Structure formats: structure tokens, C-alpha cells
Amino acid sequence: MKLPKKCQGGKIMDLFEELIAKVKTTSAKIVFPEGNDSRIVKAAVRLAQDGILQPVILGERSEIEKCAGQTLPAEIQTIDPAAYPVAAFDEMVAAFVARRKGKNTAEQARQLLRDVNYFGTMLVYLGKVDGLVSGAVHPTGDTVRPALQIIKTKPGISRTSGAFIMVRGQERYLFADCAINIDPDAQQLAEIAVESAKTARLFKIDPKIALLSFSTLGSAQSPVVDKVATAVKIAQQLAPAERIDGELQFDAAFVPNVAAKKAPNSKVAGQANVFVFPELQAGNIGYKIAQRMGGFTAIGPILQGLNQPVSDLSRGASEDDVYKVAVITAMQAINN
Numbered sequence: 148m149k150l151p152k153k154c155q156g157g158k159i160m161d162l163f164e165e166l167i168a169k170v171k172t173t174s175a176k177i178v179f180p181e182g183n184d185s186r187i188v189k190a191a192v193r194l195a196q197d198g199i200l201q202p203v204i205l206g207e208r209s210e211i212e213k214c215a216g217q218t219l220p221a222e223i224q225t226i227d228p229a230a231y232p233v234a235a236f237d238e239m240v241a242a243f244v245a246r247r248k249g250k251n252t253a254e255q256a257r258q259l260l261r262d263v264n265y266f267g268t269m270l271v272y273l274g275k276v277d278g279l280v281s282g283a284v285h286p287t288g289d290t291v292r293p294a295l296q297i298i299k300t301k302p303g304i305s306r307t308s309g310a311f312i313m314v315r316g317q318e319r320y321l322f323a324d325c326a327i328n329i330d331p332d333a334q335q336l337a338e339i340a341v342e343s344a345k346t347a348r349l350f351k352i353d354p355k356i357a358l359l360s361f362s363t364l365g366s367a368q369s370p371v372v373d374k375v376a377t378a379v380k381i382a383q384q385l386a387p388a389e390r391i392d393g394e395l396q397f398d399a400a401f402v403p404n405v406a407a408k409k410a411p412n413s414k415v416a417g418q419a420n421v422f423v424f425p426e427l428q429a430g431n432i433g434y435k436i437a438q439r440m441g442g443f444t445a446i447g448p449i450l451q452g453l454n455q456p457v458s459d460l461s462r463g464a465s466e467d468d469v470y471k472v473a474v475i476t477a478m479q480a481i482n483n
């Protein structure tokens with residue numbers, strides 16, 4: 148049944164009201180490296196004024212204010228990396244070099260840490276803030292590389308991946324990987340599926356996980372289909388309690404009467420709510436089609452499997468998207 152528009156909007160807010168209520172209790176510190184972007188600064192100001200989290204914006208305070216066209220409230224902390232105290236910067240350089248275990252020299256560290264994303268990620272690593280939100284200006288690679296190198300993945304997880312929660316009225320789905328792994332192998336794809344189930348639960352989605360393909364359970368033959376079928380077997384071994392199936396075409400995964408024809412014995416087909424794409428072109432295109440043509444709100448990408456929360460925005464993000472992703476980042480910090 149289709150709900151009236153007003154009611155659909157209400158449902159999106161329900162999800163956020165729940166998250167915000169949780170996040171407010173801890174007042175997490177979130178760093179925003181892109182103090183030169185008005186969407187970032189305005190969202191950070193609103194988050195502080197709404198009492199949701201404590202933003203730390205990187206940049207020179209008067210420049211940040213010029214960019215946002217407003218004076219920053221006194222409670223908003225800013226850090227200008229160019230004016231960071233020498234002793235604290237030296238400490239950051241030493242910690243970076245130690246973390247990189249011979250992969251970067253101190254000289255390289257000093258150079259890299261001039262980049263706001265490296266600087267902000269080190270603030271997370273050193274525990275000076277609880278999470279980072281960036282990517283409104285920087286492309287994904289430049290936003291997440293510092294996190295991959297410094298924060299790294301949790302034990303037992305080899306790849307981080309990027310999930311979107313797709314919301315339209317009462318509908319709530321998870322799409323992954325839409326952001327990071329260009330051509331994951333079967334093992335990596337299986338890990339993405341298992342991590343996606345954990346992320347889904349954070350958003351009260353009871354996961355039924357479909358690994359997507361252009362083939363349903365052997366209807367087409369190709370090495371790329373074999374990769375997905377192998378990933379399903381690995382994922383089922385990694386997480387035997389989860390409902391995981393594939394390879395499935397999207398219609399077989401989503402539409403009950405198509406599932407009845409194509410995959411009648413599947414416990415997932417026709418009712419999947421977590422969709423794992425076989426590679427990044429499909430995942431990134433897929434979420435943008437659902438967002439831009441299908442009327443879904445796309446929340447993310449939420450980086451899964453990192454030791455500490457770092458979030459990458461789409462450069463097409465609105466001020467409101469920044470606000471929501473920051474709330475999710477703070478929630479990940481609580482659940483860490």
C-alpha cells in the first residue's frame with residue numbers, strides 16, 4: 148500500500164529521531180575536515196545547535212565563517228592545521244610513522260599530514276575525536292585512503308566497504324558495496340555480505356541478503372557469475388546463521404512472483420532487503436538510479452568494518468545529507 152507523501156516523510160524522520168535520541172546521550176566529537184564548504188559548516192552548526200554532537204571543523208576560523216556566511220557559535224571548536232602547535236604536530240607525525248610500520252618516513256608524514264583528511268583521520272586515530280565526516284569536496288579515494296592506511300579494518304575483516312541505507316516511505320533497504328572495492332574477489336564479496344548484515348541490523352533491518360548477478364542460480368554461465376556463486380558459499384560458511392542466497396537477478400531477489408518462478412526454493416528470493424552488488428560499477432550506478440529516478444533517500448556511504456568510524460560523503464551531498472551522515476558516524480562511534 149502506498150502511503151501519502153507526508154506520512155512517507157514522517158517515516159524517514161522516525162529512523163533519524165531514533166538515532167538522534169541515542170546519539171544525543173553521548174555528545175560525540177566529530178571532525179569535519181572540509182571547513183571550506185558551506186554545506187559542511189552549516190550542517191555542523193545545526194548539529195551543535197540541536198545538541199546532537201560536538202563538531203570540530205578544520206580550517207582558519209574567520210575563513211570558515213566567511214565560507215558559511217555566518218559567525219560560528221562559540222561552542223563550535225575549530226582547528227587550523229596550519230597553526231597546530233609544533234609539539235602536538237610532532238607527536239602526530241611520530242604516531243603516524245609508528246602506525247605505518249616503515250611504509251612512510253617522518254618527512255613523508257609531515258607532507259601527508261598537511262592534507263586535511265590525513266590530519267583529521269589522525270585526530271580520530273589519536274582519540275582526540277570520535278569520528279570523521281568528509282568527502283563533500285574530495286573524491287572518495289582522497290577521503291578514505293587515510294582511513295585505510297591509519298584506522299585500518301577490524302580483526303578478521305580484510306576489506307572495508309561502503310553501504311547505503313535506501314529509504315522511501317516505510318521501505319528500508321541496504322545496498323553494498325557502492326563506494327570502495329572496484330572488483331572484489333569471491334572472498335571479499337562474501338565479507339561485504341556478512342558486514343552488510345551487521346550494518347543492516349543497526350538500522351533495524353532484519354537482513355535477508357541477496358548477492359546480485361545477471362544470472363539466477365545457474366541460469367547463465369560466466370566466470371563473473373561463478374564469482375558470485377562462490378561468494379555465496381563462502382558467506383554462508385562465514386555466517387551460517389544469516390539468510391544469504393545467490394546468485395540472484397534483482398527481480399528474483401525482490402519480486403515475490405518472479406522469485407516463485409526463478410528461485411522457488413530460496414529463503415531469500417522475493418524478500419531480500421540487503422542487496423550485495425558484484426562489483427563497484429553496478430553498485431554505484433545502482434544506488435544512484437534508485438536515488439535519482441526511484442525517489443529513495445540514499446544515506447551513506449557508511450564505511451563498514453573500520454576500527455573507528457570515518458564517513459565519506461558523495462560530492463553531490465546536500466547540507467541535510469551531511470547532517471544525517473554525521474549522525475550515523477556518531478552512532479557508529481557509540482557502537483564501536
Ligand SMILES: CC(C)(COP(=O)(O)OP(=O)(O)OC[C@H]1O[C@@H](n2cnc3c(N)ncnc32)[C@H](O)[C@@H]1OP(=O)(O)O)[C@@H](O)C(=O)NCCC(=O)NCCS
Nearest residue numbers: 287288291292295296300305306307325326327328329431
Ligand atoms: C579505495 C581506493 C581509493 C583505494 O585505492 P588505493 O589507495 O590505490 O589503494 P592501494 O591498493 O594503494 O592501498 C592503499 C592502502 O589501503 C589499503 N586498502 C585498499 N583498499 C582497501 C579496502 N577496501 N579495505 C581496507 N584496506 C584497503 C591497502 O591495504 C593499503 O594499505 P597499506 O598502505 O597499509 O599497505 C580505491 O579502491 C578506489 O579508488 N576505489 C573506488 C572509489 C570510488 O571512486 N568510488 C566511487 C564513488 S563513492
Ligand SMILES: CC(=O)OP(=O)(O)O
Nearest residue numbers: 326448460461462463
Ligand atoms: C558515493 C559517491 O558516489 O560519491 P561521489 O558522488 O562523490 O563520487
